[in-house]
Amino acid sequence: MTTEQTSPAPSTMDDAGTDLAESTNDASLERTQRRSDEIEREIVQDASRFRVLTGDRPTGNLHLGHYFGSLLNRVRLQQAGVETFVLVADYQVITDRDGVGPVRDRVLSLIADYLAVGIDAERSTIFTHSAVPALNQLMLPFLSVVTDAELRRNPTVKSELDATGDRPMSGLMLTYPVHQAADILFCKANLVPVGKDQLPHLEQARVIARRFDERYGRAGDGSQPVFPRPEALLSDAASVLGTDGQKMSKSRGNSIELGMDADTTAKLLKRAVTDADRHITYDPVGRPEVSNLVLLAALSTGRRPEDVAEEIGDGGGAALKKAAIEGVNEMLAPVRARRAELTADPGYLLQVLRRGNDRANAVAEATLAEVREAMSMVY
Numbered sequence: 421m422t423t424e425q426t427s428p429a430p431s432t433m434d435d436a437g438t439d440l441a442e443s444t445n446d447a448s449l450e451r452t453q454r455r456s457d458e459i460e461r462e463i464v465q466d467a468s469r470f471r472v473l474t475g476d477r478p479t480g481n482l483h484l485g486h487y488f489g490s491l492l493n494r495v496r497l498q499q500a501g502v503e504t505f506v507l508v509a510d511y512q513v514i515t516d517r518d519g520v521g522p523v524r525d526r527v528l529s530l531i532a533d534y535l536a537v538g539i540d541a542e543r544s545t546i547f548t549h550s551a552v553p554a555l556n557q558l559m560l561p562f563l564s565v566v567t568d569a570e571l572r573r574n575p576t577v578k579s580e581l582d583a584t585g586d587r588p589m590s591g592l593m594l595t596y597p598v599h600q601a602a603d604i605l606f607c608k609a610n611l612v613p614v615g616k617d618q619l620p621h622l623e624q625a626r627v628i629a630r631r632f633d634e635r636y637g638r639a640g641d642g643s644q645p646v647f648p649r650p651e652a653l654l655s656d657a658a659s660v661l662g663t664d665g666q667k668m669s670k671s672r673g674n675s676i677e678l679g680m681d682a683d684t685t686a687k688l689l690k691r692a693v694t695d696a697d698r699h700i701t702y703d704p705v706g707r708p709e710v711s712n713l714v715l716l717a718a719l720s721t722g723r724r725p726e727d728v729a730e731e732i733g734d735g736g737g738a739a740l741k742k743a744a745i746e747g748v749n750e751m752l753a754p755v756r757a758r759r760a761e762l763t764a765d766p767g768y769l770l771q772v773l774r775r776g777n778d779r780a781n782a783v784a785e786a787t788l789a790e791v792r793e794a795m796s797m798v799y
């Protein structure tokens with residue numbers, strides 16, 4: 421967070437490695453956490469100072485991991501009065517080497533998920549990459565201020581690479597942190613809700629914002645910089661695991677999707693991994709699978725996991741699963757009902773998206789006009 425404030429004026433790119441590495445060391449993480457807590461208090465005082473950008477790739481239906489990890493938080497920010505842009509990152513799915521799948525259906529399904537959990541299309545701008553040309557055009561000036569070496573060092577690019585083995589990497593995959601910077605900066609968002617693993621991306625966006633203003637911009641002459649320096653809102657949400665005790669993800673087949681019916685949910689949770697000890701405790705480190713079921717039962721009923729575990733006591737895995745199934749199904753019942761109505765009306769979902777895209781385009785064009793001005797490219 422401090423790098424761009426204290427950095428000297430020359431617009432070199434040599435500092436990139438340090439910037440990105442620093443965003444994940446302990447001291448920096450602690451600073452980011454403290455700042456994030458402070459931002460939470462500032463939101464309560466004056467929500468109008470903040471604009472949030474968040475989003476998801478349209479890769480499949482959202483699940484409980486998304487629900488507890490990010491969706492509830494978005495709804496909370498919206499209700500606190502923070503203006504929110506919600507990006508359906510359809511150009512990001514083309515970084516996947518295995519093809520994009522039925523994108524249009526997935527986009528509409530994602531929007532149904534959003535609306536079903538309470539994201540309000542009147543208050544939040546829901547939009548897609550591919551419909552906002554001026555956002556994508558920011559890629560060019562932004563790419564001019566990053567180096568290929570720095571992108572290869574980006575921890576998220578690296579882990580994407582590791583996850584897909586030695587298969588060749590597309591230019592878009594290499595540069596997707598730059599695209600994410602455009603996602604954040606096109607609307608001048610100053611707040612991005614993230615998990616710790618996403619911090620390097622945000623740091624990259626700040627680095628790009630700073631370098632753009634140093635090289636092309638208005639920072640040097642004492643006037644307003646074009647771009648804000650977006651900050652992280654670190655989520656304190658407990659992360660729920662999949663039914664196998666691994667990270668919940670569609671590709672692992674271990675997730676409870678928001679749109680699943682109650683019977684499928686029950687079947688999946690009944691098959692969830694537990695252990696041999698009938699006495700139920702909440703011990704996420706020692707007993708991750710059992711504790712995850714306890715956590716699901718707790719989160720879905722608004723109780724403390726310790727209390728849920730104590731209540732079940734010697735009831736064993738069966739009683740635990742029953743509690744988790746009932747809790748999750750009851751919590752999701754209204755979301756599922758709303759979701760079913762929404763998916764039955766794709767015309768409405770498209771209308772929501774088109775309105776969001778119109779608004780995102782207006783904002784992106786205004787920013788691009790400033791960028792052209794700063795770059796002396798107004799003809």
Ligand code: TRP
Pocket residue numbers: 473474475476477507509512599600603604612
């Ligand atoms: N990468 C995010 C995901 O996989 C989606 C995303 C794209 C995003 N651009 C962003 C998130 C900008 C935050 C900020 O879900």
